[in-house]
Amino acid sequence: xxxxxxxxxxxxxxxxxxxxxxxxxxxxxxxxxxxxxxxxxxxxxxxxxxxxxxxxxxxxxxxxxxxxxxxxxxxxxxxx
Numbered sequence: 001x002x003x004x005x006x007x008x009x010x011x012x013x014x015x016x017x018x019x020x021x022x023x024x025x026x027x028x029x030x031x032x033x034x035x036x037x038x039x040x041x042x043x044x045x046x047x048x049x050x051x052x053x054x055x056x057x058x059x060x061x062x063x064x065x066x067x068x069x070x071x072x073x074x075x076x077x078x079x080x
Contacts (some may be wrong), residue, residue, distance in 0.1 A: 009047075009074075009075060009076055009077035010075060010076050010077065011076075011077050011078075011079040012076045012077070012078070012079060013078070013079050014038050014040060014050070014078060016076075017038050017050065017072070017076050017078065018036075018037075018038040020072060020076070021036060021038065021052065021068070021069065021072050022036075024068050024072065025065065025068060028061075028064055028068065030058070030060055030061040030064050031061045031064055031065050031068065033056065033058050033061070034054065034056065034057050034058070034061060034065050035054075035055040035056035035057075036052050036053060036054050036055060036069075037052070037053045037055060038050055038051075038052055038053075039051050039052070039053055040078050047077075048073055048077070049077060049078045050073070050076075050077075050078040051073075052069050052073070054069075
């Protein structure tokens with residue numbers, strides 16, 4: 001099963017993932033003031049090898065931001 005999870009994700013560099021996240025967040029009217037950093041981590045049980053450090057999130061955008069980050073995280077895998 002872990003191989004199936006990996007094969008469904010697109011490989012991208014840290015900068016590409018960060019740019020995609022920032023673009024999607026900027027296009028959402030509530031999430032324009034979100035500040036984040038993409039961090040590489042050892043692969044975890046869910047099969048991801050990167051996470052997001054949310055540095056600044058307005059209170060009114062918490063749910064939208066976490067939903068967007070979750071969707072991007074399920075679509076991309078950090079390239080080695």
